Amino acid sequence: MVSSLRLPSLTSLFSSPYLRRPPPLLRRPHHHHKLSFPPPLTTAFSSQTTSASTTENPKKQTNQDQKVITPRSQDFNAWYVDIIANAELADYGPVRGTMVIRPYGYAIWEAIQDYLNAKFKETGHSNMYFPQFIPFSFIEKEASHVEGFSPELALVTIGGGKELEEKLVVRPTSETIVNHMFTQWIHSYRDLPLMVNQWANVTRWEMRTKPFVRTLEFLWQEGHTAHADPEEAEKEALQMIDVYTKFAYEQAAIPVIAGRKSKAETFAGADRTYTIEAMMGDRKALQAGTSHNLGQNFSRAFGTQFMDENGERQHVWQTSWAVSTRFIGGIIMTHGDDSGLMLPPKIAPIQVVIVPIWKKEDEKTGVLNAASSVKKVLQSAGIKVKLDDTDQRTPGWKFNFWEMKGVPMRIEIGPRDVSSASVVISRRDVPGKQGKVFGISMEPSILEAYVKDKLDEIQSSLLGRATSFRDSNIVDVSSYDELKAAITLGKWARGPWSASDADEQRVKEETGATIRCFPFEQPQGTKTCLMTGSPAEEVAIFAKSY
């Protein structure tokens, strides 16, 4: 039983006339009734660009079996939703803007969870769980917080058949309820630092949604800490953005730029927000994780105080930090290509797929036995391996299918390989013959070493490629005209900035770009604000973003 085939995608709904290569993919019986409702992902999610997909494609009319992905260069958004549908990562929920995360997509989330969860615990945080229903009055307690979140709230007004006395907010984030509880738990400096995290669902009533990137409900982790002094809180906020940065580079192979948000882009209720910004394949920026130094804003609003060592009552200093299922969107849009998803080995649910190849029935047993023993060798070496031994599909179909699912490495085993006790290995990141190596010995220690080595190479290669792409698309600018030119070309602009919030707003209105961050890594030397000509202490990065 091939578990990945258990949940067929709505492939046949997504097709495009811009086919580069037409592999025969998932076979699907004709059930026209099911195609009529609900609408395909591309329309169910109100996306920023319009899908090029069309049901007029004659190829689809004649062959329900074909599964095609819009070329990335043709229509980035259509390509993105095609991948999500075809690689079976997610589907739309029945309520506008909600998303069902399918097993393959969820397995990527589990890989993210496994890594981060271990890091959170290593850095002294404990998991716990806060209720998702928050009294409406809580949200109103912190002035900028209510301003930031009010437009996006989902409210429960009826419970057990009765109108509630106080409306309940379905958590958009938990700072308010966390502070309500912290106020009861924190009494003395001995209770500090208090460092917790929760893995939870959150709800924000977004108008423009896009699978993974922005959905009405999403999954995330939110860390919340309280400290006795501002230095410790600042250190914690920086530590956690560093954990996220390392995760992005080392696991997801995404060369994010870490830095500080401008005042205008700071979290509603924070003193400072740190961010990691990732460049997607269309060169838009994606905010992939944030860490906030909340100062005493929430502790003052909720009266979260402690007795310090001198017996004085003080408000605690706090942080919060989060990474969400949006990160999966970032992985898709960083590494994917026209053949589909491309997953970095370290977060791939399947790192190696084995495709046995036989023509005659008398070859089958030998090939399958060899494939099984290769699987066992790799599995016992801790590699996530799948043997696709169904005989309902051809090897060619399987090649395309697993490439589309982004599996980093494929091992092919045919009768001739069995005779020579070797295998053929193909890399997902190097297409065609170039990525194919013949005659790798099946001898366990050799094979294991080779596969591990190649997986590391693929991991580095993906990061290297994304880094080159990023660096070739960031332009250093020293005037507003240069900034505008860079943004018009779809690039990121980096330049000295010490202008006003009003100037920042003007850039946004005139170019569509925002300050993504003041990067931690700053160039040396004196700087002159690109907008005002006044001295500037830092460069900022401007870009259009998701």
Add this chain to the structure above:
Amino acid sequence: MVSSLRLPSLTSLFSSPYLRRPPPLLRRPHHHHKLSFPPPLTTAFSSQTTSASTTENPKKQTNQDQKVITPRSQDFNAWYVDIIANAELADYGPVRGTMVIRPYGYAIWEAIQDYLNAKFKETGHSNMYFPQFIPFSFIEKEASHVEGFSPELALVTIGGGKELEEKLVVRPTSETIVNHMFTQWIHSYRDLPLMVNQWANVTRWEMRTKPFVRTLEFLWQEGHTAHADPEEAEKEALQMIDVYTKFAYEQAAIPVIAGRKSKAETFAGADRTYTIEAMMGDRKALQAGTSHNLGQNFSRAFGTQFMDENGERQHVWQTSWAVSTRFIGGIIMTHGDDSGLMLPPKIAPIQVVIVPIWKKEDEKTGVLNAASSVKKVLQSAGIKVKLDDTDQRTPGWKFNFWEMKGVPMRIEIGPRDVSSASVVISRRDVPGKQGKVFGISMEPSILEAYVKDKLDEIQSSLLGRATSFRDSNIVDVSSYDELKAAITLGKWARGPWSASDADEQRVKEETGATIRCFPFEQPQGTKTCLMTGSPAEEVAIFAKSY
């Protein structure tokens, strides 16, 4: 830094005049303002019995430092909420009936998750995630489902500042939305079986709540499967109740009785419900996990069909099954005693606590070094060990604290132990001197073997004790009078039953007991219905329940 001390509980709120032993526990500065609101757990949760706790206790007035647990025999419910507060398992949320699961309680949930998650994957299920907002119309599609869940729904009526066209249900369970999606994913017999699970929060607007046992929002896993024939669905439903049963016996040391629910107690929308029923310390039954054979009820309501091998369209056969944070309540109420929580080693977040003991400053280094190396030995053997090396508390305070937290084993190391290169080991399940063994060698292989062996012994001992308790409290009855007598004594009654639903209802009204299940394990021989005198095929178990 002792992480468990970071989150002090509201201990001083809970006290009782019925003190058996008065250990000085958590030190807490006097902050009277914080004691005034919110109300203590015992009143915040409307429980079935009234707490014996009182703020009139003179001991509390004179010593804020004392942390006391109501004796179990005195007031089981007060004892239960005292443990939850004092062992820092949970706290009440700001909304009536909601619960904050604190790090120590959540760590127990993580142990449950780790075990079950592995078993679900081994048995072929994939994790995924369905949105929590369900269109109200979905709930109405399956007749008995809407009848069962309507009174308990929380409804979102406002989103993004606007009244919604259709009210959204915050999921009380996900069968409806699961079927909506399954209908889109399932086309042919090749798509079956479809076997998924999700870990999620669910909401039921309960009127009578009790921490862990019944809360407005709780955490659970819900498995959902679809099959091509009824036999396979039945097999799956039975397989999953078996997974739960093994978990209860082998991990939680709870000797549940597995069986089938009566028609009246079957899940709203199921053909058959299987259950595991646990006997709590007060001899009430707790339904600790259920597995439902849903038949074609939801597939007919949602049109979830597939093309079978003969080209015929058929409705799928389904199951669903769940275990929730309620299980933590079951663990507390099965094993806890007057000293506090008692955790089975296999699910204890901390299996061994090391308490170093020194009086003079010159003893400290030697003792702490020895304690550290013992910790390392046990840690590298895969044992969950904590070294409590704070010098803010006395060893006696620590003994009581970790006993109250239910840690299965304590290792004491003093200067004399350092000289003799040995340790003292105490078992949580055997109080006082009887559970204490002196002179266990620190030699790594000896110590590791001893500790592992003892942890296994504690695990078995807990199960054995709970099994004896259960068996001595189940009475075989052959008439309604005998049944009533057994229930009046607070026991479970087991007797042959083939009477009507009306008779079952009458038993409930007259005795307060319900049929907990028809156990899988049935006595041999002919049976006569205890109510009607007619032939009966099975015995049923009657009990009062949570």
